[in-house]
Amino acid sequence: MAMKKLAGAFSTDIGIDLGTCNTLVYVRGKGIVISEPSVVAVERGTKKVVAVGAEAKRMLWKTPGDIIAIRPLRDGVIADLETTEKMIRYFISKILPRRWFVKPRMVIGVPTCITEVERRAVEESAYKAGAREVKVIEESLAAAIGADIPIFEPAGHMVCDIGGGTTEISVISLGGMVVTNAIRLGxxxxxxxxxxxxxxxxxxxxxxxxxxxxxxxxxxxxxxxxxxxxxxxxxxxxxxxxxxxxxxxxxxxxxLQEPINAVVEEIKRTLGQTPPELAADIVERGIVMTGGGSLLKGFPRLIAKETGVPVILAEEPLLCVAQGAGMYFEHTRDAFGSKTIYNTLNS
Structure with a gap:
């Protein structure tokens, strides 16, 4: 127990938004330190990494025959486990010393629509990349924390997170997901x-x-x-x-009409599934939009018109998931002073 407390004191908390298009890494106390495309360029035969991130993206569709540029995530989930692990390891090596005293704790935001097998693949990649402890949480929960929404209040908050591969709409109250729907569209x-x-x-x-x-x-x-x-x-x-x-x-x-309409319909469906008391809170507080897709011009205005509910664009929509993931341990500890409740939440 003493060693665990000591490790916690020296540990680095890292939040990762493992996105289909971009990977963002947040380090507690430093903010966003990595924001690069989720692309890895490898040699065809040896699978040796040639480039990662922005440099690798420039190689997409332009590589010679012996180099492949890979997007290891599709629709918000890992399509290539080995390449994802290499990508995470590369990004972590950029922000931490080669021989750090204590391995970092990592919190990774994932869509709720992924399977248990896909969730375990994310965890496995993080552990192999050098994590001491890995927590996988829903993207919309991470986005809500990153958007500074008071999710532990006994009130309903709706978050719509539109990423590169998935759109997730959730109603959160008392720190938990009351209703959540996700579609593999972004x-x-x-x-x-x-x-x-x-x-x-x-x-x-x-x-x-x-x-x-x-x-x-x-x-x-x-x-x-x-x-x-x-x-x-x-x-x-x-x-x-x-x-x-x-x-x-x-x-x-x-x-863009077809994908836009699909997102609007999913928001309406989620509102229809929301308990009346929480729906009343959402009408008063509005829907918070996060993720890169929310930056499409006029999108918040369209959703407000179609649903009759106010829509608020988060201050930094692209960064919310990574920030919320990085602040997760601290945020839950502050919200729950009781060790018993904190342990229950993280069990």
């Missing part, structure tokens, strides 16, 4: 919808990066008075030759 599907639209309407093949730039630059969820335009480049689907195309924000909004 920013990646937004990009895919744009790619399909441009191919079907204009016979132009564009890549994920071009689609993402369109979404960020002129993408929108609701009609805007100002119509924005952007020039993109791709490959003509008929001739196979490079071609330019000017596309406007109205067309991008049309392309």
């Amino acid at each position: 920013g990646d599907e937004f990009d895919e919808s744009i790619i399909k639209h441009v191919r079907n309407v204009h016979n132009l093949i564009i890549g994920e990066q071009t689609a993402e730039n369109l979404k960020i630059s002129i993408g929108n969820a609701t009609a805007d008075k100002k119509i924005e335009k952007m020039e993109i480049k791709g490959t003509d689907a008929i001739t196979g030759l490079p071609r330019r195309l000017e596309i406007d924000s109205v067309e991008v909004r049309e392309a």
